[in-house]
Amino acid sequence: MTSHAEEIEDEQISRIEKGKGRDCHGGIETVICTSPSIVCLGQKLIAEMIGTYFIIFSGCAVVVVNVLYGGIVTFPGICVTWGLIVMVMIYSTGHISGAHFNPAVTVTFAIFRRFPWYQVPLYIGAQLTGSILASLTLKLMFKVTPEAYFGTTPHDSSGQALVAEIIISFLLMFVISGVATDSRATGELAGIAVGMTIILNVFVAGPISGASMNPARSLGPAIVMGVYKGIWVYIVGPFIGILAGGFVYNFMRFTDKPLRELTRSASFLRTVSPNNSASNSKS
Template identity: 85%
Template sequence: MTSNGEEIEEEEISRIEKGQAKNCHGGIETVICTSPSIVCLTQKLIAEMIGTYFVIFSGCGVVVVNVLYGGTVTFPGVCVTWGLIVMVMIYSTGHISGAHFNPAVTLTFAIFRRFPWYQVPLYVGAQLAGSLLASLTIRLMFKVTPEAYFGTTPTDSAARALVAEIIISFLLMFVISGVSTDSRAIGELAGIAVGMTIMLNVFVAGPISGASMNPARSLGPAIVMGVYKDIWVYIVGPISGVMAGGFVYNFIRFTDKPLRELTKSASFLRSISPKQ
């Protein structure tokens, strides 16, 4: 049994969650927020910012720790950390915001009509804010030396870094499209698949370009630390690769539809045909 006061409190909480809470002062009702869509969008942006924050904080933080403490984490440890934190945050916030954490992914989803265009600037802003806050936190926590710079810069030439970023970003979006937008995929494994893809990409391209795959991942540390060497590589490369990966997956999924329809039609005809 619940008291009348508890019932009223539960009703008020429910109205707040729906964005319809009201506060009375002297008989005059002041509407806090009358649009549930605004409340929902705000929750998504907060989740996206928090998710991006911890992806950058853990991934870039382990880079700093590895350098400052004599390579105790090791390069494989850095790769595993990136994969694990992305996987964890996908499972933590994916059901709220979609767990993009990447302006290139958000833009590509919008291009292929899987995300509303009007939310793109808001998501990108939340992602950049999360990256900036995480980078600032790392700078305040550690005495970051030039050798421990946790941003991304080409180790050799900008051209090689650009090619590497395009290829690994292509693979990332190809996997994301397969596990998160295709109804035939096993959605529960999306976090594992994307996290493992990040880990593998860092293994391969980390020594060449830093394996950014994400403009927000590179811009946050660059702005906080004031290092802008070849920063264009980490904007052009990920966006180009992610768009290409999304296009290719959507193309092969599109061409598979007629085949499936023909298979269904053939099965239906066999089921209604008279048996000999």
């Protein structure tokens, strides 16, 4: 038989689990540590930070290693590494935070009402924190020479790099929208599809712009290493491309529903047409 004190303790634990715990000092509602929504948001931010950290760490580390150790990784190896780490982190944290890892993706989801606006600054902060921490780790691990700089700078002109970033960012968001937000797609394949898209984009645009597609990917190394050449390209380009990719796919998805409704209406009219009624009466 439980005592009265134990019953009170169980009731308090139950209230805490429901986010209704009270401060023992002033009877003030305790929100930060006892609200399930706050705890859930904290888990999402940690997942975004860790995911972004390992994407930047692995993808940028392979760039440094390739330069410092005589091209041992090769350019195709760099492309595959970027795709693999993105795929791995999507499957690791996608069910927790949605696996954005990209401020432009987060903003685009919010614009199309697939993500709450109040969480956007927090997600972006977590993504930038992960990128900066990964860049600091690489700076401490390696003696990074100017040739081994693991950030992104335009190879030739900023205009050429901007166009490349817009195009590959468009493709990235188009694929993300197709495999991760459309209920008709096979969601289990989202990580593979996005990872393969990253590999293709790095193959195509890597020698031109560095294939960033992600403001956090470029800002972290730039801040840590103090290299800001053409940094605006990697903020403007991904945002334009990703917004455009999301808009185009959502336009296609929205026009699908009216077409299906028209088809159903036509089928319904055929079933209740006078000819059908007459044939039914004769039978």
